[in-house]
Amino acid sequence: xxxxxxxxxxxxxxxxxxxxxxxxxxxxxxxxxxxxxxxxxxxxxxxxxxxxxxxxxxxxxxxxxxxxxxxxxxxxxxxxxxxxxxxxxxxxxxxxxxxxxxxxxxxxxxxxxxxxxxxxxxxxxxxxxxxxxxxxxxxxxxxxxxxxxxxxxxxxxxxxxxxxxxxxxxxxxxxxxxxxxxxxxxxxxxxxxxxxxxxxxxxxxxxxxxxxxxxxxxxxxxxxxxxxxxxxxxxxxxxxxxxxxxxxxxxxxxxxxxxxxxxxxxxxxxxxxxxxxxxxxxxxxxxxxxxxxxxxxxxxxxxxxxxxxxxxxxxxxxxxxxxxxxxxxxxxxxxxxxxxxxxxxxxxxxxxxxxxxxxx
Amino acid sequence: xxxxxxxxxxxxxxxxxxxxxxxxxxxxxxxxxxxxxxxxxxxxxxxxxxxxxxxxxxxxxxxxxxxxxxxxxxxxxxxxxxxxxxxxxxxxxxxxxxxxxxxxxxxxxxxxxxxxxxxxxxxxxxxxxxxxxxxxxxxxxxxxxxxxxxxxxxxxxxxxxxxxxxxxxxxxxxxxxxxxxxxxxxxxxxxxxxxxxxxxxxxxxxxxxxxxxxxxxxxxxxxxxxxxxxxxxxxxxxxxxxxxxxxxxxxxxxxxxxxxxxxxxxxxxxxxxxxxxxxxxxxxxxxxxxxxxxxxxxxxxxxxxxxxxxxxxxxxxxxxxxxxxxxxxxxxxxxxxxxxxxxxxxxxxxxxxxxxxxxx
Ligand SMILES: Nc1ncnc2c1ncn2[C@@H]1O[C@H](CSCC[C@H](N)C(=O)O)[C@@H](O)[C@H]1O
Ligand SMILES: Nc1ncnc2c1ncn2[C@@H]1O[C@H](CSCC[C@H](N)C(=O)O)[C@@H](O)[C@H]1O
Numbered sequence: 238x239x240x241x242x243x244x245x246x247x248x249x250x251x252x253x254x255x256x257x258x259x260x261x262x263x264x265x266x267x268x269x270x271x272x273x274x275x276x277x278x279x280x281x282x283x284x285x286x287x288x289x290x291x292x293x294x295x296x297x298x299x300x301x302x303x304x305x306x307x308x309x310x311x312x313x314x315x316x317x318x319x320x321x322x323x324x325x326x327x328x329x330x331x332x333x334x335x336x337x338x339x340x341x342x343x344x345x346x347x348x349x350x351x352x353x354x355x356x357x358x359x360x361x362x363x364x365x366x367x368x369x370x371x372x373x374x375x376x377x378x379x380x381x382x383x384x385x386x387x388x389x390x391x392x393x394x395x396x397x398x399x400x401x402x403x404x405x406x407x408x409x410x411x412x413x414x415x416x417x418x419x420x421x422x423x424x425x426x427x428x429x430x431x432x433x434x435x436x437x438x439x440x441x442x443x444x445x446x447x448x449x450x451x452x453x454x455x456x457x458x459x460x461x462x463x464x465x466x467x468x469x470x471x472x473x474x475x476x477x478x479x480x481x482x483x484x485x486x487x488x489x490x491x492x493x494x495x496x497x498x499x500x501x502x503x504x505x506x507x508x509x510x511x512x513x514x515x516x517x518x519x520x521x522x523x524x525x526x527x528x529x530x531x532x533x534x535x536x537x538x539x540x541x542x543x544x545x546x547x548x549x550x551x552x553x554x555x556x557x558x559x560x561x562x563x564x565x566x567x568x569x570x571x572x573x574x575x576x577x578x579x580x581x582x583x584x585x586x587x588x589x590x591x592x593x594x595x596x597x
Numbered sequence: 598x599x600x601x602x603x604x605x606x607x608x609x610x611x612x613x614x615x616x617x618x619x620x621x622x623x624x625x626x627x628x629x630x631x632x633x634x635x636x637x638x639x640x641x642x643x644x645x646x647x648x649x650x651x652x653x654x655x656x657x658x659x660x661x662x663x664x665x666x667x668x669x670x671x672x673x674x675x676x677x678x679x680x681x682x683x684x685x686x687x688x689x690x691x692x693x694x695x696x697x698x699x700x701x702x703x704x705x706x707x708x709x710x711x712x713x714x715x716x717x718x719x720x721x722x723x724x725x726x727x728x729x730x731x732x733x734x735x736x737x738x739x740x741x742x743x744x745x746x747x748x749x750x751x752x753x754x755x756x757x758x759x760x761x762x763x764x765x766x767x768x769x770x771x772x773x774x775x776x777x778x779x780x781x782x783x784x785x786x787x788x789x790x791x792x793x794x795x796x797x798x799x800x801x802x803x804x805x806x807x808x809x810x811x812x813x814x815x816x817x818x819x820x821x822x823x824x825x826x827x828x829x830x831x832x833x834x835x836x837x838x839x840x841x842x843x844x845x846x847x848x849x850x851x852x853x854x855x856x857x858x859x860x861x862x863x864x865x866x867x868x869x870x871x872x873x874x875x876x877x878x879x880x881x882x883x884x885x886x887x888x889x890x891x892x893x894x895x896x897x898x899x900x901x902x903x904x905x906x907x908x909x910x911x912x913x914x915x916x917x918x919x920x921x922x923x924x925x926x927x928x929x930x931x932x933x934x935x936x937x938x939x940x941x942x943x944x945x946x947x948x949x950x951x952x953x954x955x956x957x
Contacts, residue, residue: 247607256799257773257806263792264780273788300790321795328794413617420624428633430660432623434688435681439616446617 242341249366249569254316259295262357265535269297271524272357275387275510276301278520282353282385282512283307291342291356291375292368296322296335298355303334310335311347313375342371347379354380355387360569361453362539363393363469363506364561365596367569370478385516386473388508394527395502396465397490397555402452403500403542410447414440451504451539451573451596456528462497462549463490465527468559474513484561492553499549501542502557502575503528541575541594552582564595571596602701609726609929614676619655622717625895629657631884632717635747635870636661638880642713642745642872643667651702651716651735652728656682656695658715663694670695671707673735702731707739714740715747720929721813722899723753723829723866724921725956727929730838745876746833748868754887755862756825757850757915762812763860763902770807774800811864811899811933811956816888822857822909823850825887828919834873844921852913859909861902862917862935863888901935901954912942924955931956 252258262268276283276298284306290299291313299312299322312335314322319339326335338345354376360366376386417439421432466488471481492499507525512518526536558576563569573596578589612618622628636643636658644666650659651673659672659682672695674682679699686695698705714736720726736746777799781792826848831841852859867885872878886896918936923929933956938949 241601241603243601244603244607247604256795256802260777260780260799263784269788295792295795297788297790301788304789321798324794324798325790325792329791417620420620424623428629428657428661429664430657430685431689432655432685434684435616435655438681438684439620442616 245569248567250316253294254318256295256318256321259318259321261535263295263297267526267532267534268357268524271510271522272298272355273301274520275518275522276305276355278522279510279512279518280305281519282387282516286352287311287349288353288355289313289347289351289375289379291354291372292358293322293337294318294357296325296337298357299335299337300326300329300331302353302355303331307334307353309349311351312337313342313345314339315341342375350379350381350384352381352384353387354384359391359506359508359536361536362451362504362571362596363391364481364484365569365571367563369471369476369481372473373476373478376474383516385512387510388524389473389511389513389518390509391471391473391506392467392508393469393484393504393506394465395468395488395504395557395559396461397463397492397499397501397549398456398460398503398540399462399498399500399546400454400456400460400540400542402454402540403544403546406447406452406542407544410443413443413447417443445595448542448544449592449594451541451594453537454503454540455533455537456503456540458528458530461503461528462494462499463492463555466490466557482563484559486559488557488559490555490557492549492551492555494549495551497549498546499543499555499579500546501540503538503540504573505536505538539596541573541592543575543577543590543592547579547587547590549579550582554580554582556580605929608927610676613654614678616655616678616681619678621895623655623657627886627892627894628717628884631870631882632658632715633661634880635878635882636665636715638882639870639872639878640665641879642747642876646712647671647709648713648715649673649707649711649735649739651714651732652718653682653697654678654717656685656697658717659695659697660686660689660691662713662715663691667694667713669709671711672697673702673705674699675701702735710739710741710744712741712744713747714744719751719866719868719896721896722811722864722931722956723751724841724844725929725931727923729831729836729841732833733836733838736834743876745872747870748884749833749871749873749878750869751831751833751866752827752868753829753844753864753866754825755828755848755864755917755919756821757823757852757859757861757909758816758820758863758900759822759858759860759906760814760816760820760900760902762814762900763904763906766807766812766902767904770803773803773807777803805955808902808904809952809954811901811954813897814863814900815893815897816863816900818888818890821863821888822854822859823852823915826850826917842923844919846919848917848919850915850917852909852911852915854909855911857909858906859903859915859939860906861900863898863900864933865896865898899956901933901952903935903937903950903952907939907947907950909939910942914940914942916940
């Protein structure tokens, strides 16, 4: 698929050009601690080595890599943020180590291949933004055959959840539709035009917006009512773009709560820093965005809600089919289809559910 | 300036493709009543005539034109909304009169010239969105020499205002900066990186966002503390694109309230439906977006705030310089510079103010 660069900048890169947005990521302590520890507890991977930071943003990972002893760090950033990264590198006296390069990863040329590629490329539910494509591109072109990836592995998880969002969104949707019907009446009465033919497309538009768009949420672990399952595992050293173009999985889950409401599914990811088989990290670090009582991340979880929610209870088995594809209109957005069959511990078999969602 | 169509769609047209957004405009009773009356109180301009609706959206103005007796109406719409417009036309049994044409005004070909061009092209503070360019284009190419424009005239107004928004935005800004300084401290303490070099660009970014971006507001007439002045008059029949590329004016205003706060300026517009000199409307209609106690419009007013506000009182004279240009980054957005000299009725001469604003 050919991507228009101007459109990609208008739709995607624009937010990253704001320090405000970079600061949000830099204020995510879970994220920061993991990358910090991944680097400083594994200095042997950086000492005297060459490093490429794909999408350096403010320059933070490049600076840490240099502080951990890298000989040379190439820090590539597509937006104007690279100017700030360059300032930051200088203010921290690392301009002799870190080369900040303004441009798309796909367009820049480095003077040498590198020992380490570090990048914080993860979007909502891991793959939103499709930035991993650029990391794969960088790896295939610039990583030495012996090089390591930071992070080295990634996983996507789903689990059944309960959430009052299901009621709230349904209320919002019903409110919008009530509004619509008054509007149709008034337009007919006052302005002599019958808009009722638009009720169907308006309903579809509003259903998509309120009921079929996944919701950002920081779930509490207690809202996870069944066992979580992995729907995708990625080895960052070997994965290809076609491996991440779509995701298909059939998984099962058991409800672990008595008498509860199955409102839908939560989706999240984790990544690991393990180095490569022949050259492992000394301390394996995990960055998890799973529901947590104490430590939320800016990624939160994506919540996919079913209407209406169904009763579920301990021991019920879920057979879940999961399919994720890129949106045809915007390759950085995602579409997900969840199917779910329930086998109740009581022996009951409610009708199977199937639903399409948009990750916007 | 060459405009990339894909980028323009990503930045501008996208919202108009939603029925939700069309409905917002269709629910603006002030707007609707004015266009409705302009058409139905001036049926002589439509009866048996050919009409072009530039940017028909849902199709409402085209349908009214047909209901008022037009022989043929060409309804041009750039977004996918044209499909809904076509359905609506059909459902109202006007498909023999209204031809809905999907495409940009600049790209479509009509089978004939028209007697009337109708369009609702006005953005915030009249010229935001720069859609009037497309109306000019349509007029020069498709309006008969004897044709009329609906609306026929437009004016931009400014007036001194008081508003608590000035305190709120200053608070927001100060909160954001407090946050920044804690962030800089924490990043130094926990992560060994000194971010203080970014304080200056971050401050600029936040000042622009909180203090230099004009605010949408529905002002109460009592918040207007001085006489309003016209900064631009447009004759839709003769105006050229270069006439609206920038706006320059020096105007004066008198404060009419005792002991008040001058917090900045409000900006709004009105348009009139007068036909043309040789072929006038029978009932002149005015659509005003001025501050009103009873009837707000979805345009509201744009508020341009000065920090800090200054004391002002009855009889103080303001000498106001106004300059508006299109944003270099996005030709549909605007940049405004306000200058203000105050001559107090007490004889005092506070220091003159000058400030740059962005209409986003
Ligand atoms: N193909 C590409 N080439 C260069 N930069 C890219 C890119 N795709 C995304 N980016 C940049 O990658 C960054 C991802 S956000 C992470 C920023 C920084 N590494 C940190 O950890 O804080 C954004 O600034 C984005 O503009
Ligand atoms: N150059 C152009 N060609 C075609 N349509 C355009 C255009 N510029 C803007 N538009 C469309 O013009 C509409 C303006 S909003 C007004 C919609 C409708 N006439 C009404 O009064 O309710 C939008 O739907 C927008 O997509």
